[in-house]
Amino acid sequence: MSAISRMACSISHDMRHSLTAIYANAEFLERHDICARVRADLLLEIQEAVLAMTERIDSLLQFGSSGRKSPHVHARVSLIVEKAVAAVKFHPDGRNVSITVGKFPPTEADIDARNLESAIYNLLLNACQAAARSTHVPAVKVHLTEVHEQIYVTISDNGPGIPALVRRTLFDPFVTAGKPNGTGLGLTLARRVAEEHGGSVGLDKSNREGTAFTLSLTKNRSLPLEDLKSGRTGFGPVAMDLRTAHK
Secondary structure, eight states, rough: OOOOHHHHHHHHHHHHHHHHHHHHHHHHHHHHHHHHHHHHHHHHHHHHHHHHHHHHHHHHHHHTTTOOOOEEEEEEEEHHHHHHHHHHHHTTOOOOOOOOOOOOOOOOOEEHHHHHHHHHHHHHHHHHHHTTTTTOOOOOEEEEEEEEEEEEEEEEEEESSSHHHHTTTTSSTTTTTOOOTSOOOOHHHHHHHHTTTTOOOEEEEEETTTEEEEEEEESSTTTTTHHHHTTTTSSOOOOOOOHHOOO
């Protein structure tokens, strides 16, 4: 079965599941013999189902908009990260996860604010979903560092790690790493957005103690690509080991 066929089957199944939940809960809400607590729970389930459907549609629309350029604005990257963290904390999968944010440098860059926030949000949500499967208290950590002309956003969780068989295809479209309700587009879109900002997304580590991803972007996109690759930025060699950026 082709990737498009698999995607259509997956999206159709997920949409039907969400719509069934909405329809069933709406019918229960018509009853007059249910208490306020049950009614509130039913409304919450409807809201979560609508949120899940909206996220799937947004992912598909963003995936289908390949090649369309959005205007970049000069903005503080830390504010984008903070907005993504705040949004994830309101998501059902992020409410019971401890999200620790490091001290952010006041670094600025020319960015597509909306798409960058979406990319960081996807990485954070994946981390929260992984942390929820931890045998310890679910925890996610976020670090923002700046090394010469590069900015790094590192997101780590204390989940059980990514299966080895999935790691090679992790950034391919429609690979969900076992998540029952995922579209398999989050990492694909995050990497695309990072590349549009002169960077990328990479898997730093994944084992039984947790997983860490780093999204990078270039501060000054006007520099020649050869200078960025060779480190001739006027600030000395560019650090290639991301671990040194976190020290």
